Amino acid sequence: MTRVFSGIQPSGVPTLGNYLGAIRNWVPLQDTHEAIYCVVDLHAITVWQDPADLRRQTREMAATLIACGLDPKRCVLFVQSHVRAHAELAWIFNCVTRLGWLNRMTQFKDKVGKNQEAASSGLYVYPNLMAADIHAYHATKVPVGEDQKQHLELANDIAQKFNHDYGVDFFPNIEPLIQGVAARVMSLRDGTKKMSKSDASDQSRINLNDDADSIAQKIKRAKTDPEPLPEHMAGLEGRPEARNLVGILAAVTGTMPENVLREHGGQGFGQFKNTLTEALIAHLQPIQGELKRLLEDTAALDAALRLGAEQASAIAEPIVARARDIVGFLPAR
Numbered sequence: 619m620t621r622v623f624s625g626i627q628p629s630g631v632p633t634l635g636n637y638l639g640a641i642r643n644w645v646p647l648q649d650t651h652e653a654i655y656c657v658v659d660l661h662a663i664t665v666w667q668d669p670a671d672l673r674r675q676t677r678e679m680a681a682t683l684i685a686c687g688l689d690p691k692r693c694v695l696f697v698q699s700h701v702r703a704h705a706e707l708a709w710i711f712n713c714v715t716r717l718g719w720l721n722r723m724t725q726f727k728d729k730v731g732k733n734q735e736a737a738s739s740g741l742y743v744y745p746n747l748m749a750a751d752i753h754a755y756h757a758t759k760v761p762v763g764e765d766q767k768q769h770l771e772l773a774n775d776i777a778q779k780f781n782h783d784y785g786v787d788f789f790p791n792i793e794p795l796i797q798g799v800a801a802r803v804m805s806l807r808d809g810t811k812k813m814s815k816s817d818a819s820d821q822s823r824i825n826l827n828d829d830a831d832s833i834a835q836k837i838k839r840a841k842t843d844p845e846p847l848p849e850h851m852a853g854l855e856g857r858p859e860a861r862n863l864v865g866i867l868a869a870v871t872g873t874m875p876e877n878v879l880r881e882h883g884g885q886g887f888g889q890f891k892n893t894l895t896e897a898l899i900a901h902l903q904p905i906q907g908e909l910k911r912l913l914e915d916t917a918a919l920d921a922a923l924r925l926g927a928e929q930a931s932a933i934a935e936p937i938v939a940r941a942r943d944i945v946g947f948l949p950a951r
């Protein structure tokens with residue numbers, strides 16, 4: 619069975635973007651693939667995380683994944699720092715990746731803005747750790763949102779250079795699985811910027827744990843333009859905020875944006891936003907109920923994560939041991 623791997627940072631509450639662009643697509647893969655999913659806390663500390671918040675957010679993220687439909691019995695679900703293979707292989711990849719490659723990564727530039735000098739070196743080598751996450755399992759398919767495409771191309775460059783330099787055929791090529799009409803959900807405040815859980819403005823995103831009133835208020839305040847909704851996709855050209863809201867409604871109601879426009883074209887945003895709010899609340903309420911239930915028993919949650927880490931280690935350790943040997947490290951035992 620093909621092995622898939624994906625991860626999500628416990629850098630805040632998961633957003634609608636994370637859900638529609640990634641998490642939701644992970645659920646069906648549990649039945650068709652060998653699925654490995656990870657809460658990537660090593661990635662999260664590339665920007666400052668208060669330790670108590672990180673601990674809480676890591677549990678909440680794991681619980682959210684389960685509430686969204688990941689089943690620790692049907693997939694391997696664990697916390698990245700529990701499996702040492704990730705950090706170990708990342709170091710080897712730090713020595714494979716060229717600085718020139720990292721300099722082209724747009725996420726680093728987007729995240730640090732003008733203040734590059736103050737960024738952590740971890741943030742700079744983030745793509746090497748991400749490559750290690752995937753290659754430590756010899757996973758070949760990676761379901762992610764569109765923003766991660768460039769990092770996956772780099773993961774393939776790393777694998778090719780490793781294989782070439784050491785004269786082996788060890789790390790396989792990986793393919794992104796970028797799925798659905800909402801592979802890139804945009805900020806509610808700026809339709810040209812992606813929705814992020816670490817954005818400074820809470821108004822820019824819908825958090826999966828937002829209550830009905832917050833959802834209503836955020837959608838009401840979401841940036842739009844004065845024109846009514848168009849009847850056809852061509853009418854969304856140059857209207858990123860309108861396109862985003864149409865895409866979100868399509869994604870949560872399981873249809874295509876064209877169909878949303880067929881039904882709602884000609885409406886003003888006041889009316890359309892009410893429909894969108896109702897659809898979002900209806901979609902998120904069952905997930906929120908389940909999340910609340912899961913967080914009432916953190917002992918059970920922690921036990922499931924420990925088991926997941928054991929399963930993950932059993933796969934990754936022998937692969938990374940082989941990488942160590944290829945590099946020429948003496949056996950430790």
Ligand code: ATP
Nearest residue numbers: 627629635639640762763801802803813814815816
């Ligand atoms: P951060 O701001 O801390 O980077 P994030 O919201 O970008 O958080 P990540 O943990 O970096 O979330 O990414 C988890 C998954 O969610 C990845 O597969 C990523 O591609 C996907 N994703 C993130 N943001 C979006 C978005 N706006 N639309 C669709 N998918 C997204």
Ligand code: MG
Nearest residue numbers: 627725765814
């Ligand atoms: Mg991100």
